[in-house]
Amino acid sequence: MSDCVFCRIIAGQIPSTRVFEDEHTLAFMDLGQVNPGHVLVAVKKHAANIYALDDAQAAAVARVSARVARAVEAAFKPEGLSVYQANGKAAGQTVFHYHVHLLPRHESDGIEFTWPVKNPPREKLEEYAAKIRARLA
Numbered sequence: 001m002s003d004c005v006f007c008r009i010i011a012g013q014i015p016s017t018r019v020f021e022d023e024h025t026l027a028f029m030d031l032g033q034v035n036p037g038h039v040l041v042a043v044k045k046h047a048a049n050i051y052a053l054d055d056a057q058a059a060a061v062a063r064v065s066a067r068v069a070r071a072v073e074a075a076f077k078p079e080g081l082s083v084y085q086a087n088g089k090a091a092g093q094t095v096f097h098y099h100v101h102l103l104p105r106h107e108s109d110g111i112e113f114t115w116p117v118k119n120p121p122r123e124k125l126e127e128y129a130a131k132i133r134a135r136l137a
């Protein structure tokens with residue numbers, strides 16, 4: 001069994017709230033529900049960071065991130081959306097499996113990023129995911 005929490009989620013060894021999935025990516029909510037509607041888009045095949053992506057993975061992550069971001073915007077109407085990733089320890093990467101965060105933002109949120117993050121109950125995550133899925137074309 002992989003030690004990588006992302007690989008374990010992708011393999012279904014750890015339950016997750018899935019928003020979208022295609023050949024190259026999985027979009028899910030469980031590792032960081034900093035604000036409601038926060039989605040992580042991860043590559044399915046383990047790649048530690050952006051330097052390890054092939055062109056197909058890179059294109060898929062960009063495409064899926066934009067598509068899911070539109071659905072998050074429609075579902076949650078945030079005042080903004082932070083899209084971020086970290087590559088390398090010195091840049092703040094703490095989990096070494098490439099992923100992009102789509103984080104709805106509100107002027108009042110004053111977010112502090114912590115690891116591990118606290119998640120709402122799974123039922124709440126499923127409710128959020130259903131709202132996003134309903135708006136995915």
Ligand SMILES: [Zn+2]
Nearest residue numbers: 004007046097
């Ligand atoms: Zn991995």
